[in-house]
Amino acid sequence: MDPSWKYLVIVLAILFPQYISAFPNGIVEGSCTTMMPNHGVSDQNTTSPYSLTLSKDTYRAQENLTVTLHSTFDGVHFKGFMIQARNGSSKIPLGTFLTSGTDSQILTCDNRKSAASHTSNSLKTSVQVKWMAPSSKISNIQFRATVVQVKEIYWMNVRSQSLTYSSSGSQLLVPALSQFLLCSSVLIYYLLTC
Numbered sequence: 001m002d003p004s005w006k007y008l009v010i011v012l013a014i015l016f017p018q019y020i021s022a023f024p025n026g027i028v029e030g031s032c033t034t035m036m037p038n039h040g041v042s043d044q045n046t047t048s049p050y051s052l053t054l055s056k057d058t059y060r061a062q063e064n065l066t067v068t069l070h071s072t073f074d075g076v077h078f079k080g081f082m083i084q085a086r087n088g089s090s091k092i093p094l095g096t097f098l099t100s101g102t103d104s105q106i107l108t109c110d111n112r113k114s115a116a117s118h119t120s121n122s123l124k125t126s127v128q129v130k131w132m133a134p135s136s137k138i139s140n141i142q143f144r145a146t147v148v149q150v151k152e153i154y155w156m157n158v159r160s161q162s163l164t165y166s167s168s169g170s171q172l173l174v175p176a177l178s179q180f181l182l183c184s185s186v187l188i189y190y191l192l193t194c
């Protein structure tokens with residue numbers, strides 16, 4: 001594109017945000033950093049009626065986890081969402097989303113498949129996405145979602161529990177330790193009864 005066209009498009013987008021806002025198809029890569037829908041209204045200040053849960057609280061390098069976004073009250077639906085994993089207050093999405101079902105698709109944020117969003121504005125009560133953890137230790141990972149109930153009503157920063165790195169070494173340590181305790185108690189039992 002000719003550079004002056006680019007400026008025109010940007011100026012038009014700033015002047016008429018309503019024409020580029022509300023993406024029922026969920027292709028919302030423009031919101032990668034802010035995770036904010038351009039719906040012309042601010043987010044809800046109340047506790048959201050949704051929750052974001054993970055299949056595990058710890059991860060090993062490139063382990064695959066299931067992330068579930070679901071409503072916490074009967075009869076409450078959502079139409080749109082965006083999910084990313086981040087650490088602390090960092091705005092860089094972490095890990096890679098793997099699969100997409102009929103209700104979800106994967107978006108490219110920060111040059112990786114690091115966000116998931118809706119595919120349509122159908123009414124949903126739950127969606128699941130698969131996510132592959134980073135290959136190294138990153139502290140304080142938490143998933144966060146923006147959830148759109150209807151165009152004018154949405155919540156930001158719906159958070160999951162935090163996820164911590166577990167190296168394979170410490171995974172072996174727990175069984176080894178319990179075996180050691182078992183063996184030593186058996187030994188003590190024999191010593192006492194002999």
Ligand SMILES: *[C@@H]1O[C@H](CO)[C@@H](O)[C@H](O)[C@H]1NC(C)=O
Nearest residue numbers: 041042043044045046153154
């Ligand atoms: C949330 O609170 C802010 C600051 O008090 C206010 O400007 C905004 O309108 C509120 N949002 C809603 C959806 O009520």
Ligand SMILES: *[C@@H]1O[C@H](CO)[C@@H](O)[C@H](O)[C@H]1NC(C)=O
Nearest residue numbers: 060061062063064098131132
């Ligand atoms: C997670 O899934 C990806 C893609 O299917 C696969 O390449 C990777 O090996 C899996 N990770 C583990 C730890 O099984």
Ligand SMILES: *[C@@H]1O[C@H](CO)[C@@H](O)[C@H](O)[C@H]1NC(C)=O
Nearest residue numbers: 087088089090137138139140
């Ligand atoms: C995010 O993780 C990296 C790698 O562990 C760490 O250096 C950084 O301090 C973390 N950032 C926050 C805000 O926790």
